[in-house]
Amino acid sequence: MATGNALITAVASELNRTDLDTTGAQVAASQRALNDTLRDFLNRHPFSWRIVQPPLSITTIAGTSVYTLSSAPTSTKIQDIFAVILDTGDLQTRELRMVPHGRFLRDWPNLAYQATNKPIAVTRRDQYAIEVAPRPDTATYTLKVYYSLEFTDITTFTAELSQIPQRATEVVKVGMLMRLYRWLQEWPTAVGMLALYEQQIKSLIDEEKAHPSQEFLIQPVLLTPAIYRVNYWQSPFVG
Numbered sequence: 146m147a148t149g150n151a152l153i154t155a156v157a158s159e160l161n162r163t164d165l166d167t168t169g170a171q172v173a174a175s176q177r178a179l180n181d182t183l184r185d186f187l188n189r190h191p192f193s194w195r196i197v198q199p200p201l202s203i204t205t206i207a208g209t210s211v212y213t214l215s216s217a218p219t220s221t222k223i224q225d226i227f228a229v230i231l232d233t234g235d236l237q238t239r240e241l242r243m244v245p246h247g248r249f250l251r252d253w254p255n256l257a258y259q260a261t262n263k264p265i266a267v268t269r270r271d272q273y274a275i276e277v278a279p280r281p282d283t284a285t286y287t288l289k290v291y292y293s294l295e296f297t298d299i300t301t302f303t304a305e306l307s308q309i310p311q312r313a314t315e316v317v318k319v320g321m322l323m324r325l326y327r328w329l330q331e332w333p334t335a336v337g338m339l340a341l342y343e344q345q346i347k348s349l350i351d352e353e354k355a356h357p358s359q360e361f362l363i364q365p366v367l368l369t370p371a372i373y374r375v376n377y378w379q380s381p382f383v384g
Contacts, residue, residue: 148304148306152317153172153175154166155318157175175321178321182317182320182321182324185320186317192293192349195224196227201214201290201292204284204286205288206281208261211274214290215273222297226243227293228243228290229241229288229291231287232287234286234287237263241277243268253279256279265279275288296308316342320342
C-alpha cells in the first residue's frame with residue numbers, strides 16, 4: 146500500500162513540479178489535494194471495505210428504543226451503517242431490517258405504547274443514534290452495529306493509506322491531479338482529469354454493486370381474491 150508521500154511524489158513528478166513534492170515549498174497544496182480527494186471519494190458510496198472491525202456492541206435496555214453510537218472507537222462520527230445484528234445469545238440472533246427514518250415513523254407511530262418484544266427493525270435517527278422496534282423486552286440482548294467512520298484529514302503522510310484498498314490508489318492519484326491542475330489554473334486539463342476521475346469512481350462503485358454488502362428486502366405482496374356477491378355481469382355499470 147502506498148503512503149501519502151509516495152502519492153504526492155508521483156503526482157508532483159507527473160506535473161513536473163518539484164515545488165509540489167514532499168520537500169517542496171508548495172507541498173501543502175499537494176497534501177490538501179490528497180485529503181480533499183480522499184474525502185470526496187469515500188463519501189461517494191458506502192464501500193464494504195470500510196467496515197470497522199470489530200462491530201460496535203450496544204447492550205439493550207428493556208423498554209428503550211433509542212441507542213447512541215457515541216462509544217464507537219477513536220471517533221463518534223459514524224458515516225455509514227451497513228448492518229445491525231440483534232444478538233440474543235441463541236439461534237434467534239438475526240439481522241434487523243434497516244428502514245429509512247421516515248418509513249420507520251409511519252410503520253411504528255405508536256411505538257411507545259406497543260408491547261415490548263424482540264426488535265425486528267432499525268433506523269438511523271441521526272449521525273449519533275439508532276432506534277429499534279419494537280422496544281426490547283429484556284436487557285440481555287446485544288446490538289452489533291457494523292459501520293464505517295467519517296474520514297478525517299491525514300496528518301502523517303509517511304504512513305500507509307489504510308483508508309483505501311490498493312486498487313483505489315490510481316483513483317486517488319487522478320483526483321489529486323485534477324485538483325492540482327485546477328490549483329495551477331490549467332482548466333482544460335483539469336476538466337479532462339475530472340472526467341477520468343469520475344469514470345474511475347463509477348467503475349469502483351459498479352464493482353461494489355455487483356457484489357453488494359447489503360441486500361434490500363422486497364416486501365411481499367399479499368393478494369386478496371375478489372369475491373363477487375352477485376353475478377358481476379348483472380351490474381348496471383357493465384355494458
